[in-house]
Amino acid sequence: MPIELDLDDIQAGCLRGRPNPYAGAYLLLRIDDRRDGRTLMRRLVEAVHPASQMPDPLTHVSVSIALTHAGLQALGVPQDSLETFAPEFRQGMAARAAELGDTGPNAPEHWESPLGSTDVHVVILILAPDLAVFEATLQDTRAALDDLPGMSELWRQDVSSPVDGKNSFGFNDGISQPGVEGSGVRRSNRQEPALKPGEFILGYPDETGSVEPVPQPDVLGRNGSYFVFRKLYTDVAAFRRYLREQATGPGDEELLAAKIVGRWPSGAPLALAPDADDPELGADPARNNNFLYGDDPRGLKVPIGSHARRMNPRDSVVIGEVRLHRLIRRGATYGPPMADGAVEDDGADRGLMFAAVNAHLDRQFEFVQKQWIGDGKFIGTPGERDPLVAGREAGGQFTIPSRPIRRGLRNLPAFVVNRGGEYCFIPGLRALRWLGDLTT
Structure with missing residues (x-):
């Protein structure tokens, strides 16, 4: 019924x-x-x-x-x-x-x-x-x-x-x-x-x-x-500087950012557009979220530890039941956008008012915050945290699976700080x- x-x-x-x-x-x-x-x-x-x-x-x-x-x-x-x-x-x-x-x-x-x-x-x-x-x-x-x-x-x-x-x-x-x-x-x-x-x-x-x-x-x-x-608060300048420092050539900054986030800037998912951004796909609500991860168990398209895959592992093989930890997110942006190409902090307060609706604070928001964002054991990477939004006092690490050799990012700064x-x-x-x- x-x-x-x-x-x-x-x-x-x-x-x-x-x-x-x-x-x-x-x-x-x-x-x-x-x-x-x-x-x-x-x-x-x-x-x-x-x-x-x-x-x-x-x-x-x-x-x-x-x-x-x-x-x-x-x-x-x-x-x-x-x-x-x-x-x-x-x-x-x-x-x-x-x-x-x-x-x-x-x-x-x-x-x-x-x-x-x-x-x-x-x-x-x-x-x-x-x-x-x-x-x-x-x-x-x-x-x-x-x-x-x-x-x-x-x-x-x-x-x-x-x-x-x-x-x-x-x-x-x-x-x-x-x-x-x-x-x-x-x-x-x-x-x-x-x-x-x-x-x-x-x-x-x-x-x-x-x-x-x-x-x-x-x-x-x-x-x-x-x-x-x-x-x-989002430290956009630190994010851009880190990408620039780690990039190996033209176009690599955008690719690294997409691997960290799990999507391209347009919203096109790496799961459906693994090689390049596809703005038409990103703008299509009938397609831009219509995917699973079962065909990408190693994370060759979407890194297992990427932000989007952590926030919703979908059908990935993880410890626990994904459907018990979902949130309705109601986040909103605050502050002015940073100038295109700028890599030095302009002193502006900008970021995300994260918001979520749930009925079980312990096994929904708190679980996501502590396990999916703050740990990596559930996906088999115990030394890693969410590369984008996890709070860090020291450098973090993030693995990008690839063939023949995976790529490792080290000494990730804290890109996000909780202001309350x-x-x-x-x-x-x-x-x-x-x-x-x-x-x-």
């Missing part, structure tokens, strides 16, 4: 795609008076679209509302209810930093304020198809704070996507997403069956056949999701109204 989702109650941002291209922002708020916080919930719920609406990616506006554990406390959610949430969520990302590999420059003491603090209560993510629509939506959202002195805006991070969709490293991003049974969203890879909705939405069967316990009361937890975001993040809960629409109607 097909699984039916209560799409009228699920926030659209959990399952539906974002505008393309987009302009937007993350807003972080603190609740100083629970009565004003509850009023805000009642006001904001009117701006959130349900997942039952099928938006046009060229015109629609996306507004998502999430709360941290401290935010639920600040609203006055009873303690016995708070204790029914996942322990990772209750502890928060900062408390779990060492386990996640957030040490050295990535450690919470270096995070951008107020990330990782108990002051972050409400997270609002706004995405719109252009700057004018975004500014109007932002103005409307901030109007919800009018006459609420018990609410404080702490932080704003603008995000955007150029028309070509490329991230700060110059690669088309956000191509691969899992299908979700009952969502009505077309999966990006027709060769991979859709996943059970309980992998992403609470209250439904997951890939193990069980239903994750829903935070109580049921109206609060059902149809909600856990939401992770991290501000990841949060574990959040995205309530269903009924839950937002329930929070707004709390009285004790």
Whole structure:
């Protein structure tokens, strides 16, 4: 029997795609008076679209509302209810930093304020198809704070996507997403069956056949999701310099970059275009993610340890079950692009607001962060980590299989630094109204 989702109650941002291209922002708020916080919930719920609406990616506006554990406390959610949430969520990302590999420059003491603090209560993510629509939506959202002195805006991070969709490293991003049974969203890879909705939405069967316990009361937890975001600074200058230093001839820089990422800058996958970029393939959503890795067990086309293959090993032979660790990714680019050809740091803050929707923080986001990104044992390369996004204090290594002799890259710098993040809960629409109607 097909699984039916209560799409009228699920926030659209959990399952539906974002505008393309987009302009937007993350807003972080603190609740100083629970009565004003509850009023805000009642006001904001009117701006959130349900997942039952099928938006046009060229015109629609996306507004998502999430709360941290401290935010639920600040609203006055009873303690016995708070204790029914996942322990990772209750502890928060900062408390779990060492386990996640957030040490050295990535450690919470270096995070951008107020990330990782108990002051972050409400997270609002706004995405719109252009700057004018975004500014109007932002103005409307901030109007919800009018006459609420018990609410404080702490932080704003603008995000955007150029028309070509490329991230700060110059690669088309956000191509691969899992299908979700009952969502009505077309999966990006027709060769991979859709996943059970309980992998992403609470209250439904997951890939193990069980239903994750829903935070109580049921109206609060059902149809909600856990939401992770991290501000990841990207050292584009270091990335370009490293490629230049390692290149052996014309065209080798782009090839090395593609081997590290697992795709060409256009988004064309190495699995389908192993020898040269194919912009037409990269721009075709019917083809650019329609592949598996079973015909490339040694990684001659796509290195086993490349970023894209780590983030979704597909049918690769790995330790564990791939389908238990998938994420719906909602990353967004921030900061200005670096000038073409520049290899010296220009001092600009640029990178990725990584974001992911999942229902099991421990075996989804945390597993991916600790195992797929932070280790190599699951693919038989215990001395290697993700060559692109893994945090490093010392030089790393990356193997590029080839015939007759494999190629090894050594002393990889840290191309990405975590500037902070949060574990959040995205309530269903009924839950937002329930929070707004709390009285004790």
